[in-house]
Amino acid sequence: MSDAASDAANKGGELTVRVWRGAEVGAFATYLVPARANQTVLDVVTEIQRYHAPDLAYRFACRVGVCGSCAMTVNGVPRWTCRTHVSRVAKAGALTVEPLRNLPRIRDLACDMAPFFDKWKAAGGRFEGGATRADLPAAVDPASPKRRAADAGIECINCAVCHAACDVVAWDAEYLGPAALLRAWTLVNDERHLARRATLDRAMGPGGCASCHTQGSCMAHCPVGLSPTEGIAGLKRMSLAAMFLGDR
Amino acid sequence: MRPHRNHRAYWAFLGHRLSGLALALFLPFHFLALGLALEAAALDRFLAWTDLGMVKLAEWGLVVLLALHLFFGLRLLVLELRPWPGGDARLGWIVPGLAAALVIGGVFLIGAF
Ligand code: SF4
Ligand code: SF4
Ligand code: FES
Numbered sequence: 321m322s323d324a325a326s327d328a329a330n331k332g333g334e335l336t337v338r339v340w341r342g343a344e345v346g347a348f349a350t351y352l353v354p355a356r357a358n359q360t361v362l363d364v365v366t367e368i369q370r371y372h373a374p375d376l377a378y379r380f381a382c383r384v385g386v387c388g389s390c391a392m393t394v395n396g397v398p399r400w401t402c403r404t405h406v407s408r409v410a411k412a413g414a415l416t417v418e419p420l421r422n423l424p425r426i427r428d429l430a431c432d433m434a435p436f437f438d439k440w441k442a443a444g445g446r447f448e449g450g451a452t453r454a455d456l457p458a459a460v461d462p463a464s465p466k467r468r469a470a471d472a473g474i475e476c477i478n479c480a481v482c483h484a485a486c487d488v489v490a491w492d493a494e495y496l497g498p499a500a501l502l503r504a505w506t507l508v509n510d511e512r513h514l515a516r517r518a519t520l521d522r523a524m525g526p527g528g529c530a531s532c533h534t535q536g537s538c539m540a541h542c543p544v545g546l547s548p549t550e551g552i553a554g555l556k557r558m559s560l561a562a563m564f565l566g567d568r
Numbered sequence: 569m570r571p572h573r574n575h576r577a578y579w580a581f582l583g584h585r586l587s588g589l590a591l592a593l594f595l596p597f598h599f600l601a602l603g604l605a606l607e608a609a610a611l612d613r614f615l616a617w618t619d620l621g622m623v624k625l626a627e628w629g630l631v632v633l634l635a636l637h638l639f640f641g642l643r644l645l646v647l648e649l650r651p652w653p654g655g656d657a658r659l660g661w662i663v664p665g666l667a668a669a670l671v672i673g674g675v676f677l678i679g680a681f
Contacts, residue, residue, distance in 0.1 A: 396571035421572075485572050533585075534644055536577025536657050549577070549657050553648045560649075
């Protein structure tokens with residue numbers, strides 16, 4: 321179906337899209353774009369950039385929910401825009417698109433992801449292995465409880481949706497946030513990770529898992545269906561055990 | 569309610585926090601009433617006052633808040649200390665916890681009037 325034909329299929333409907341223009345200081349600009357039968361929020365933003373505002377800044381890469389770069393706030397909720405269909409989120413033909421919450425705004429819909437990744441590092445999220453090229457790949461039993469616990473986080477696409485959804489991130493600048501702590505949970509369950517205790521110490525330290533109020537916004541909004549809340553609860557359990565039962 | 573907060577676990581967080589705060593505000597009055605026991609006449613006057621309908625209704629509120637705080641707190645303890653089935657954060661405990669708190673409130677009302 322050509323574009324014109326699909327427009328006709330939608331009876332010439334239009335979407336009213338408010339888009340944040342500017343950085344920390346800015347304002348919403350309103351654009352009218354044709355409503356199409358099969359349209360994602362990212363498609364709408366791209367259409368605005370192509371036909372209305374060539375200087376609109378936003379990020380995307382894969383367009384299929386793999387790279388994690390297209391997250392924005394859509395009608396008040398953080399979402400991956402490439403896999404969010406307009407029909408699911410538009411309210412009476414209206415969309416409001418803003419950059420993600422809890423991150424510095426660079427321009428328009430693009431925010432600075434550096435603080436997000438700095439927190440991954442601060443949470444001890446760097447893998448430290450001991451094997452060399454000469455070693456065989458580690459044999460990790462896929463059914464072992466630790467390997468299953470690590471499953472909680474390995475599908476993370478680093479989109480920062482959870483970081484934007486979490487109120488504790490907004491309230492407490494020191495808080496490492498759901499994604500970084502979920503990464504820490506993955507690593508402390510990774511048999512090959514040598515710095516396990518150091519990662520656990522950081523996850524237990526200031527701004528760590530104890531700051532989480534179990535609001536579950538991260539879990540409610542993670543587009544991949546991961547549950548940072550569960551990983552953080554695991555870290556709390558593990559740190560409690562480390563305190564009372566001792567840990568290497 | 570901002571849209572990103574509008575989900576069950578956030579409502580449970582609010583319920584637990586706000587009931588806890590309300591109970592903490594009530595605590596000084598509780599101790600004040602206990603202190604009255606040192607003087608029998610004052611305590612009797614106070615107990616007569618608590619028989620007023622409005623005061624009973626306020627007591628009902630306290631009972632519900634206590635029960636709510638207890639059940640939502642239990643959910644948190646269990647979800648933090650025990651692994652979860654199916655990654656669901658014991659969301660299924662929230663509405664029954666609220667219902668149980670209301671049942672306890674109902675039992676109080678039956679006993680009170
Ligand atoms: S569960 Fe913890 S990390 Fe997740 S949104 Fe809530 S407070 Fe933030
Ligand atoms: S945990 Fe989910 S929401 Fe958070 S960064 Fe990873 S994929 Fe995105
Ligand atoms: S563009 Fe890659 S996840 Fe959306």
